[in-house]
Amino acid sequence: MSSSAQFTQEILDLALSTSRKAGELLMKRPDSFDLNQKSSARDFATHMDHASEKLIVESILSARPDDGIIGEEGSDRPSKSGITWVIDPIDGTVNYFYGLPGWNVSIAAKDSDGVLVGVVNAPTLGALWHGVRGGGAFLNGKSIRCNEPVPMQEALLGTGFSYNSDQRQRQAEFFLDIVRDIRDIRRTGGAAVDLCCVATGWTDGYFERDLHEWDLAAGGLIAREAGAVVTGRNGGPAGHEMTICAGPTLHAALAARIG
Ligand code: LIP
Numbered sequence: 001m002s003s004s005a006q007f008t009q010e011i012l013d014l015a016l017s018t019s020r021k022a023g024e025l026l027m028k029r030p031d032s033f034d035l036n037q038k039s040s041a042r043d044f045a046t047h048m049d050h051a052s053e054k055l056i057v058e059s060i061l062s063a064r065p066d067d068g069i070i071g072e073e074g075s076d077r078p079s080k081s082g083i084t085w086v087i088d089p090i091d092g093t094v095n096y097f098y099g100l101p102g103w104n105v106s107i108a109a110k111d112s113d114g115v116l117v118g119v120v121n122a123p124t125l126g127a128l129w130h131g132v133r134g135g136g137a138f139l140n141g142k143s144i145r146c147n148e149p150v151p152m153q154e155a156l157l158g159t160g161f162s163y164n165s166d167q168r169q170r171q172a173e174f175f176l177d178i179v180r181d182i183r184d185i186r187r188t189g190g191a192a193v194d195l196c197c198v199a200t201g202w203t204d205g206y207f208e209r210d211l212h213e214w215d216l217a218a219g220g221l222i223a224r225e226a227g228a229v230v231t232g233r234n235g236g237p238a239g240h241e242m243t244i245c246a247g248p249t250l251h252a253a254l255a256a257r258i259g
Helices: 003-027 047-063 093-098 165-181 191-200 213-225 248-258
Strands: 035-040 043-046 068-071 084-091 104-111 114-122 127-132 136-139 156-159 184-186 205-208 229-231 243-246
Touching: 003 047, 003 084, 003 104, 003 114, 003 127, 043 047, 043 093, 047 068, 047 084, 047 104, 068 213, 084 093, 084 191, 084 213, 104 191, 104 213, 114 191, 114 213, 127 191, 127 213, 136 191, 136 213, 156 165, 156 191, 165 248, 191 205, 191 213, 191 243, 205 248, 213 229, 213 243, 229 248, 243 248
Parallel strands: 068 084, 156 184, 156 205
Antiparallel strands: 035 043, 084 104, 104 114, 114 127, 127 136, 205 243, 229 243
16 A cells, blocks of 8 residues: 555544544433524534534544644634544534434545545434545445436435525525426435435435535535535535535536526
8 A cells, every 4th residue: 555545544544433433422312402502593503513523623633633623613723734624523413403313423634635535424324424535435335426317307406404594595596496397305404414315326416505614525525436526606616605416417407507
């Protein structure tokens, strides 16, 4: 194994073991929650989001103290090593709070060329996805590919809704525009799982406005490595304005509709 392949494997192993530990913590779901409100009443973190982020950050920094962190719940620190970890300690907090499945732990490591490894652990689905830049995408260790080609009228699409009301309304307007022309729509409640569903062929495509880096980093790499195209509007970068994820044929059709 080359030294760069060995380095990537070490980063992946750390991401996998950390996501498993966080998944075990979160499976001990408490009966009651301390909530702290974020941008609005519908946007909150539970004490378990904070506990999961603490566990993840400690696990990473005890192995790699010079790495940077971007965490949804605020553990940000700059990188001295060139590696920065992008963490969503519970993606799908609302699902977790209500006891619905589909929430997940999303952990990515990026370098100056972008996301190097991504891991999405959804224990309630029995699903541990990982992707390595240039090295493929996997579900529970088995290689995965997205569905391709899929025409619009046969497309099962995932989506989600931002906490921001204006973004939500725009998302709903686009949904109204295409709902007559597609097979159906699904909403899992976790953007990282939505992206991994496309990667696995469990859905054909996904679109959502207003994603943050921690929603997108790991799942976006996994989807790309499974053959999907992941962009924003007009071929720009995925993220705040729009994220469109699908195999090349459906991606082109969706991108043309989103304009
Ligand atoms: C959430 C997503 C959800 C999306 C929300 C939000 P959180 O992440 O994964 O699918 O629709 O806008 O970003 O806040 O639960 O980590």
